[in-house]
Structure formats: C-alpha cells, structure tokens
Amino acid sequence: MAEISAILLNAGASVTPAMKESVKRIGKDFEFFREKFNKDSVDEVSEALLQLYRLFDVEPVANRIMHVGTACNHLVQTAPRALGISHPASGPWCKRCRER
Structure with a gap:
C-alpha cells in the first residue's frame, strides 16, 4: 500500500483529509493487533506504516501499552x-x- 501510495502521490495525486484519516485508522488497527501479528512480518509492516505516515504527513499512532x-x-x-x-x-x- 505504501509503495502504490508513493507512486500515486509522485504522479500528482493530492492528499485529502479522508486519506489522512484512513492512514490514522490503519495505524490504530495495526497497533491494536501488533502483539498478535505474524512475528516474521511485523517489522516489515511497521516500516511500511511509517512510510505511510511520512507520505501523508500523519502523526504516528502511539504503540499500544499492554x-x-x-x-x-x-x-x-x-x-x-x-x-x-x-x-x-x-x-x-x-x-x-x-x-x-
């Protein structure tokens, strides 16, 4: 998703408030399930999420404290x-x- 987003943004797509809200929601969902996420891919997904935060200029969601x-x-x-x-x-x- 981050790679496709980068391509679209580089091609001139505009960032909308709805897109930013979607990135926040994705971050909240990921942080909620992070502990149960596949250990082999959690770092890769986390890095992709960080890339989405940067692309859409969204404040990263705080890690969930268990x-x-x-x-x-x-x-x-x-x-x-x-x-x-x-x-x-x-x-x-x-x-x-x-x-x-």
Whole structure:
C-alpha cells in the first residue's frame, strides 16, 4: 500500500483529509493487533506504516501499552478503607501510578 501510495502521490495525486484519516485508522488497527501479528512480518509492516505516515504527513499512532500480568497497587492504594482493603507501602506500580 505504501509503495502504490508513493507512486500515486509522485504522479500528482493530492492528499485529502479522508486519506489522512484512513492512514490514522490503519495505524490504530495495526497497533491494536501488533502483539498478535505474524512475528516474521511485523517489522516489515511497521516500516511500511511509517512510510505511510511520512507520505501523508500523519502523526504516528502511539504503540499500544499492554499489561504485563503483574498486579498494580493503584486500586489498592485508592480503594476505600471501608472495604477492608489494606494500603501497602510498596509494590509493583503501573506507569500511571509511578508518575503521580
């Protein structure tokens, strides 16, 4: 898709807002499924997506941050004491909690 887009743009095709939105959607879809994408071709597809971003002057979609399976104390730290949940002083924290 990036190669065909480059050919068309070099031949004089104009970039429209709808095209830019399509590139954003493609980026969001790819980032959502990146972890499950074929490991043999994920880098190639990622590079083609970067090329689309450049061709259409679109801000790249941020990589999706996946939960790694460790507990975060965020809920415990903010839970009401009325629920009988203790408030540990230390433990694994999510990025959101570390930035507070």
